[in-house]
Amino acid sequence: MSVLLDIRDLSVRYPRSAAPALSGLSLSLHAQERLAVIGESGSGKSTLARAIAGLLPAGTAQGGTLDWQGDQMRLGRDIGYVFQDPGGSLNPLLSIGAHLDEVIKAHQGGTRAQRQARALALLEQVQLPQPALARHAFPHQFSGGQRQRIAIALAIAAAPRLLIADEATSALDVLVQAEIVALLRRLCAQNQMALLFITHDIALAGSLGQRIAVLHQTRLVEIGTAEQVIHHPSQMYTRSLLAATIDLNSPRRVSV
Numbered sequence: 305m306s307v308l309l310d311i312r313d314l315s316v317r318y319p320r321s322a323a324p325a326l327s328g329l330s331l332s333l334h335a336q337e338r339l340a341v342i343g344e345s346g347s348g349k350s351t352l353a354r355a356i357a358g359l360l361p362a363g364t365a366q367g368g369t370l371d372w373q374g375d376q377m378r379l380g381r382d383i384g385y386v387f388q389d390p391g392g393s394l395n396p397l398l399s400i401g402a403h404l405d406e407v408i409k410a411h412q413g414g415t416r417a418q419r420q421a422r423a424l425a426l427l428e429q430v431q432l433p434q435p436a437l438a439r440h441a442f443p444h445q446f447s448g449g450q451r452q453r454i455a456i457a458l459a460i461a462a463a464p465r466l467l468i469a470d471e472a473t474s475a476l477d478v479l480v481q482a483e484i485v486a487l488l489r490r491l492c493a494q495n496q497m498a499l500l501f502i503t504h505d506i507a508l509a510g511s512l513g514q515r516i517a518v519l520h521q522t523r524l525v526e527i528g529t530a531e532q533v534i535h536h537p538s539q540m541y542t543r544s545l546l547a548a549t550i551d552l553n554s555p556r557r558v559s560v
């Protein structure tokens with residue numbers, strides 16, 4: 305598989321911060337691959353996602369290089385971004401159809417009828433119930449999981465080559481989380497899209513990522529196939545993350 309993005313020696317320091325948020329990180333993301341990024345809170349996962357999407361705040365010091373295969377990648381057109389809180393990317397005063405129409409108009413154009421057909425197809429792709437009716441509804445009329453489906457439809461509207469999901473399932477209960485993970489896997493396959501999936505949940509990383517990158521204290525400490533990282537971790541830190549997960553999932557010794 306060809307390389308979509310080659311990151312060399314990426315370092316990031318936010319404005320007025322004494323310490324770096326990312327230090328000398330190098331990795332390659334392949335076209336159509338699903339890469340999960342894990343690590344404890346503050347390890348730099350979201351910073352990596354923001355640096356890739358060009359979303360770092362003004363005044364941030366950034367070193368190293370981000371080399372995209374082919375043309376310059378633009379957020380919204382070539383890179384889709386889904387956040388933890390879908391409410392944050394939805395305007396409560398706009399119908400779902402109006403949200404989609406705005407994005408489709410900006411990136412793909414077409415007549416009103418073509419745009420409406422595209423909006424409907426997107427809502428069908430993300431399996432929103434009653435997609436034709438949903439176009440006329442507003443964000444507050446949907447559950448958290450449904451709002452995340454709508455946010456995903458918006459993120460993939462311009463048929464991006466890379467989708468970044470930053471803790472996109474963390475606020476959802478486990479069953480809905482599993483549905484969204486299955487949806488992301490299917491959308492990547494259908495749309496030949498790469499996925500950068502940020503999570504602190506190693507089990508989720510293993511179920512969605514073909515490879516897993518492990519961040520610890522702003523550095524990339526390990527990267528490998530999901531099988532290697534989960535079953536044969538090379539780093540002490542990865543082993544401790546795995547041990548913490550196993551502890552949480554172990555059967556209770558005392559029933560409550």
Ligand SMILES: Nc1ncnc2c1ncn2[C@@H]1O[C@H](COP(=O)(O)OP(=O)(O)OP(=O)(O)O)[C@@H](O)[C@H]1O
Pocket residue numbers: 318319321324325343344345346347348349350351352361504
């Ligand atoms: N806008 C900002 N300004 C200053 N410092 C920031 C900013 N955003 C993040 N940081 C700092 O950068 C470091 C890395 O943060 P980042 O959000 O990338 O970590 P993370 O691994 O995604 O954590 P979490 O899992 O809690 O979201 C942390 O020390 C954080 O406090």
